[in-house]
Amino acid sequence: MQAKTWVLVSARLVIIHRTHSRRHNTMVVLSSEDDSRELLQAHVELWNQTYSFMKSVALAVALDLRIADAIHRCGGTATLSQILGEIGVSPCKHASLRRLMRVLTVSGTFDIQPSSAPAGTTSSESDGHEPVYKLTTASCLLVSSNSGGESLATASMSPMLNHVLSPFRDSTLSMGLTAWFRHDEDEQCPFTLMHGATLWEVSEHDDAVNASVNNALAADSHFLMQVVLKEFSEIFHGIDSLIDVAGGLGGAAMAIAAAFPSLKCTVLDLPHVVATAxxxxxxxxxxxxxxxxxxxxxxKACLNKSLSI
Structure with missing residues (x-):
């Protein structure tokens, strides 16, 4: 088996590595002399705005699962395992609930007390060492009047918020998320459970979806490779062949090939994608x-532009 060099290029990883946290209050007109750092900062700002709705999605799911009620019934504090038991969700969703609660704690809806487990142990080894989630003033407003716990003095905002958050339940990224949490199996992602097929399987039979996905990935590659070839071109030195795994329409490979004419590039992707190349x-x-x-x-080298970990 031939040895390969794996070139892992992720837009998100590059941003973390190259971006400073400074912000600008004045309009910036981009030119060819702009530093890559400025472009990446702008990239971060756009992604932050694009995904800002995920806080609303997380809140909608928390309302559907009645997480605030569950914590209230536990006395105002609860571990993930206790929350899972109270809301009737399978333990196989433990890791996914942790991710959901991470969004909700960062946004201030709930509070978290880190695990006090001894060094060398993990939260999965003992429920007593799991992080504890607490109600905040905000989440107290989510506790319903029929939660089953001790009555709170504050009136519940849940009915109003459920009404306002309805559009976020229909988002392509969040549709079926509550149903997925209640599903006892963990093999399928929410999209697959809702549509009966993966995004890639849907795109294989839906030309509009296929075009949308490929155009989106091509645009991402076009932006990212400008920065990669300017700032990290040394990773391609000494390589005479490269394969771009799941390379779509070949935007990244063609940019690399243009910068390194002696480098033979191959784009590997599914048949219905290559058919539109x-x-x-x-x-x-x-x-x-x-x-x-x-x-x-x-x-000699394999390129993965983006990885989800």
Whole structure:
């Protein structure tokens, strides 16, 4: 088996590495002389605005699952395991509930007291060492009048918030999220449970979805490769062949090939994606239809533009 160099290029990782936290109150007109750091800062701002609605999605799910009621019934504090038991959700959703609660604690809806587990142990080893989640003033307003716990003096805002948050339940990214939490299996993602197929399977049969996904990924590649080739071009030195795994329409590979004409680039993606590629062979860029989970053609380096961990 031929050894490969794995080049992991993630827009999110590069942003974390290259971006400072400074903000600008004046309008910035971008030019060719702009520093990559400024571009990445702008990139961060746009992603922050784009995903800001996830706080509303998380709040809507918390209302649907009645998490505030669950914590209230436990006396105002509860571990993840206790919350799961109170809301009737399978223990297989423990990690996913932790992620949901992370959003809700960062936004201030709930508070968290870190685990006091001894060094060398994990929260999964003992319920007594799990982080404890607490009601805040904000989440006290989410406790319903029929929560089952001790009556609170404050009136519940849940009915009003449920009404206002209705549009967020219909978002492409959040649709079916509550149903997924209540589903006893963890193999399927929320999108698959709702649509009966993965996003990639849907795009294979829906031309509009396929075009939207490919155009989005191509735009991301076009932006990212400008920065990568300017700031990290040394990672491509000494490589004579590279395969872009799940490379879509080849935007990243073509940018690399243009910067390094002697580097032979191959784009691997699913057949329905390659079918819409500009050409099967462009200069030193070649497109190959296949499944990366079955086989990856040989090359000295493999490129993964984005990884979800």
């Amino acid at each position: 500009p050409s099967i062979f462009i200069g030193n860029v070649q497109f190959v239809a296949g499944d990366m989970f079955e086989s990856i053609p040989p090359a």
